[in-house]
Amino acid sequence: MVLDQALAEKVIKKLENVQPYHVVVIDHEGIIVGATDERILGKRHWDAIHRMDEYRRLLSSPSGGKSRNTVKEGGNGRCLFVKNELVGAIGLTGLTEQVIPYLEMTRTIAELVLEWEAEQRQESIRKATDHQVLRRLISPHKDRAKLSEALALHGIDLSRPRTVVLIKFSPIQREGVVKQEGRNQESIFQDAMRNMLSSLRSRFSFEYDLLLPEPEHRLVMILCADRSRDPIGNESKLVQLCEAVEEDSRVNYGIALKAVVGRRCCCLEDYDGQYQQMMLKFELGEFLFPRTPVLLGNSIVLGNIAAFVPEREKRSIAEHVLGSLLRSNQKDLYLETLEVLFACDMNSTEASQKLFIHRNTLQHRLKKIEELTGYSVYHIDDILTLRLGYLFYRSFNS
Template sequence: MRFLDQSLAQEIVNRTMKIINRNINVMNEKGVIIGSGDKRRIDTIHEGAVRVIETQTEFEISEDETEQLHGVRAGINLPIKFRGKVVGVIGITGAPDEIRSYGELVKMAAEMILEQAVLIDEMQWDERLKEELTGQLLHGVDQLNSLYFERIKRLGIDLDIPCVAILLTFGNNSKGYKWIRDKLDKADLYVMQPDYMVLLKKVSIKESEWESVKTLQQMEKWAEGLEKYQKLDCNISVGSYHPTIDGIAKSYRKAIYTSSVGGKLDPNKKIYFYEDYKLPVFLARVNQYGISDEIGPYIEQLKQHDKKGELLDTLKVYVEENGDNHKVVGRLFIHRNTLRYRLDRITELTNKDPRKVKDLLELYLSFLQNQVK
């Protein structure tokens, strides 16, 4: 595996030249200069570096010796080691007697920069792999094999930690993602989709029950923080909790449906919780399976004779206020006789009386189905 490339080699050159006021060259494992303070020397063979690689030790070149070697100048060349192997060479240009004291310092700096770069690359690779494994988990456990769980174990992912799927949609995906990522717990998993971020959020369990209030409060803080500090609008959809690994996919699907119906029913809300949208989610799934015709077309019947939308508004508020006439007339700013007339009119047009529980249920189902299409 090649650890040194031109980009990293030049970074080593730039950073080490700040330590000493001398030209620095970095050569790869073949002795080719891939980083230098003198750009004219890039891509040329450094014979002194070739000797360092062959002998695994430093090699000094005096001014007199430069004529005997190809592509070199007076200086000191030292092996760059990584995990016990020579992966390149770093050279300091100048009279050896003048720069010898700098050699180990520059070599140490180069190796530290290399180790840091490789560590960051490995961490980024692990993050990408973790995202990939999380994405597979969202689609169920049926297709997961032993290799999958070996990778999960290597990355230190604990799938027994209780979690809930949460969808986050930002006005600026990249900016919002970075802000949220800094707020995550170590056990949280996430994956970026084109239009949203999926988060498997660690949750608190008390007496086998999910303390959903804590999760929702945290989501409210995040939504407020994104708006206040990042100037970003955010919609958050929270799925359901299931105690087993195969329940993660169920939680994710419910979060997807909740996001869809929540945006249609309450477009001004920022947080949609599955438990608040169980019925419209059910209807959305019914529509998906093509059996929505079983629910009567009552809302369509009302719309044909309700140009101002007064009957629909009345029905909606009547349901929300649990049929309490006093509260309904207060919200709609109408007289009790007007409410009675509108309820009678709804009954006349649909043959369903909102004052009867069974009829009201059918009317409400028709209303929701019309909203979530």
């Protein structure tokens, strides 16, 4: 169980009515996640950290036993356990001799509150369907601890990267066709869409593909496992797959389909708010490219413009933009640097972390890229030119 801010607030609210002192709630890492005095939230509580470390050492040693009574606690704080699991600590502010009479009662009440909340969370998680858990995953994350528990309980492993794909259906307008076998067009469309959704399960049948159909909104979100180790190659294969699905939908089921291939997600945080993001990308793509059935959501304008340029022109533009970089002995290194920088929305700190290099090393690489190409990542026109040249190069080298 993770003792988070939401749980800490419930503990504090309960204790405010039964004892007169300020309460401090600390999580298992020693961070203050709840306090009557909100100014200390987020700070480390070193006394609690030392005490919890002592518990862990003794409880993990062969001779230490498994009892929480192994450590004799003193001072103004006490460690918290839920079902024999050390989850954090709690303390009261004031003179030690004054707060001691309240400490054991404080710990008991806090542990009862946490145990009850843990049981309620487990019950709600058990009742949740796969559909509800996936919907929470790609919505704004309000309670990551609870979401993580739900994902684990439903066997959804996020350590495998997945790309978010949005597919939306609509009727093909045919003049003069109003009824068929006594049914209206909407009823016919709904039947065709249900059949198409069933067909999608065979199309997206990789072991780690996750489908989230929402027939009431005429759409399905798909979290697609990687089809290629190379991110650009993976994106290209997903586009091809969506194009095949679009043709199948139109020819065999008589319904129109538009798809957006979005972000590749590698951890829980990457999925945060992706539902809303994909819907916005869909609306923008529908406005800018109404006749294009499959869109690249990560580069809604440049990426889809690139789709209309013939390969010969792509090669020519890529060669003109990237120039000497493509003939450099460190070509792959510089191309990877650009790829990660673009994926991080030009955030150099985040890019250096993902590349596992120091920020100064990244700056050195970017300077070298500028020397080889003549374009700088610090000027907006140059960034767009580099991005387009990179997209063209990857389109025929994926």
